[in-house]
Amino acid sequence: MLLDWVTVILLIVIGLILIIVELVFIPGTTLIGILGFVLAGIGIWIGYAALGTTTGHVILGLSVLTAGVAFFYSFRTDAWSRFALKETIDSRVNEDYQHNLQIGETGLTVSALRPQGTALFNDQHHEVQTNGEFIDPNTTVRITKLSQHKIIVEAVS
Structure with a gap:
């Protein structure tokens, strides 16, 4: 009986630790996080199988409550602030730039136009x-329409 409790608690604690490690230290690998969820799930399942339904419900409730409190506390303490983008973008589009192109002018595509790309x-x-x-x-292209920020072209046949 005591060994069942120790097994359940260890599996759930190790599972939660692996989930935290996934979120904080090595984000993006998902393998550690999945392993953490699996271990926590096995711990809860063993709680139901070995200790009974009522105890399983208590273990499940405590696990969800512990994870919820940890999640809530992590936002209250600003633990996620080091992951947040703190820099702002100061650059702007050069609104004064006027291209010196004319409608009907021909050029050559440098990249594939699908439907956007680069032309010379x-x-x-x-x-x-x-x-x-x-x-x-x-491919040789011809300018069909110009606006301040768009150059519309068509293939010359």
Whole structure:
């Protein structure tokens, strides 16, 4: 009976520790976290199988309560702040930039346009897009529409 309790407690504690290790120290591997969930689940299952339904319910409730308190406490103590992005982006789009392209001008695609990509006009690379069609690299294209931030092209046949 005592060995059952020790086994259940150890499995659940080790499972919770592995889940915390997954979240805090080695995020993204998921193997450690899955192993932690499996060990905690086995501990709860052994609690039901060896100690009875009522005791299993108590063990399950205490496990969920402990995990909930730990989760709540981690937000209250700002434990997650070291994972938060603290830098701000100060850069802006150059709104004053005016490209010197004209409608009808031809150029050559550098990348595949699916439907966006890069094309070369007057020895300068420009980000362009099509009206939905796909255009292969090294294809001659013609500008059909210009706006301040968009260059719409079509393949020259």
